[in-house]
Amino acid sequence: MTAPLLSAVGVTKRYAGIVALQNVSLEVGPAEFAAVIGPNGAGKSTLFDCLTGVQRPDRGHVHFDGRPVDGLRPAARARAGMARTFQRIELFGGMSVLDHLLVADRARTRRGGLLTDVFTGSRPSSDELDRCSAVLELLGLQEWAERPAESLTLGRGRLVELARALMCEPKLLFLDEPSSGLDRHETDEMGDALLRVQSERGLAILLIEHDVPLVQRLAERMYVLDYGELIAAGPTDEVLADQKVRVAYLGAST
Template identity: 45%
Template sequence: MSAEPNATPRLEARDITMRFGGLVALDNVCLSVPPRSIVGLVGPNGAGKSTLFGVLSGLLNPTAGTVFIDGVEMTGKSAQARAARGMARTFQHPELFLSLTVREHIVLADRIRHAKRRVWSDLLTGRGLGKPAAAENQRVDALLDALGLGPIRHRCVGDLPLGSCRLVEVARALAVEPTVLLLDEPSSGLDVRETGELADVMQRVVAERGVSLLFVEHDVELVLRICDSVTVLDFGIEIASGTPAQIRSNPAVRAAYLGKEIEQSATGADWNQGAVR
């Protein structure tokens, strides 16, 4: 991967605090996603990961703190406004139209980016998706092939296994040409082979399309294997942030909740890397 850590972050959260009544879900959390990078966000249940994702994507307004996309403050802006600035996201449970084919999902997303008026006119007049333009075909087929979805492009997603559905959701998000993509538990429910395929896709889209990825993930080994940096939350507090090697060696992280998981995934790692913040 070719992260650009000294460039303006694609996505940045500064001192995010989120309170729900007397509950402090996030307490002065900071996070930065550089261009062309993969950043992981991990923590046990109740750590505040989903809340932070909600704040970053515009579904929640923080009690305090600021959110930036490419250096432009977006705090308080809607999810639609953030999408217009280059943000896209997926959800833990794929939200797909089961009767549409894989290709039709990507066509719809492509038209939202390049021909939004046509989406509504085709659907409201009952013409379906209508005849595609040559440029649209080229973009859609290139994306399907890039994610390995070409062989199943004409299958309905309702007939596909979960792993393929997750790839369809990633492809649909990429079709709107984001600069930063948020992935919520992308490996949830996947087997080892499907997780490996997803990891390959994530690394490939960063390398080939220059997208930055931020993902919440329960699979610690996946995070430590493919991320440029990792932020760790516990009870709404950022307890560590650094490279995978630094996270592996951080005693606060291991003592807090990762324990055996991080030890088992540490084969070949240098356990004496520098400290993390």
């Protein structure tokens, strides 16, 4: 078996008496599509915080791409190949879709002063524009490139967040409920986009998602969190057939 790209062992996180995560271990392989599901408050976003360095776990270790990343801040983990989107949409007012991508690209290449750079009109190079165009095209966003990001529908806004994360050229993409607030059609489009991203960019994806049909369509492997503990892990179809999971998450009575 090839070495996992991400491996977390025994991650525990408490907030003032609340045990948000209890001894959680998980692995994501290179180019694998994995998902984390669980009820509200189960600890899913906290798990992402611990994996990406936003929070420091009380116990446990995280390895990424062959090395420990426990001491690294989020920006250093991003440079190592972790990119993330947040549960709440996080786009900047007054910036076009293309500007969002340019800022992310410059953060990666560490060229110039980022936001000030974009606002003071330092002209993007043709290399920068090429990288942005490739991502816009991959996600079907070309015709919106010059629009202010906040003028787009929520579905497209979420695609812009995905586009921005891709500008970091990640090895592993962490997506926190990318279908949240989307209707069925937008959710299906998000699913199509994620499959395209995974196949064309060859990256791994770890998806937090409450939409079970979407998880079933996308993820090869899944993890189920309940009250901060992993109650199931394995191939998606096996996990969804598990009685414990059906009771805890899907509300099955028998």
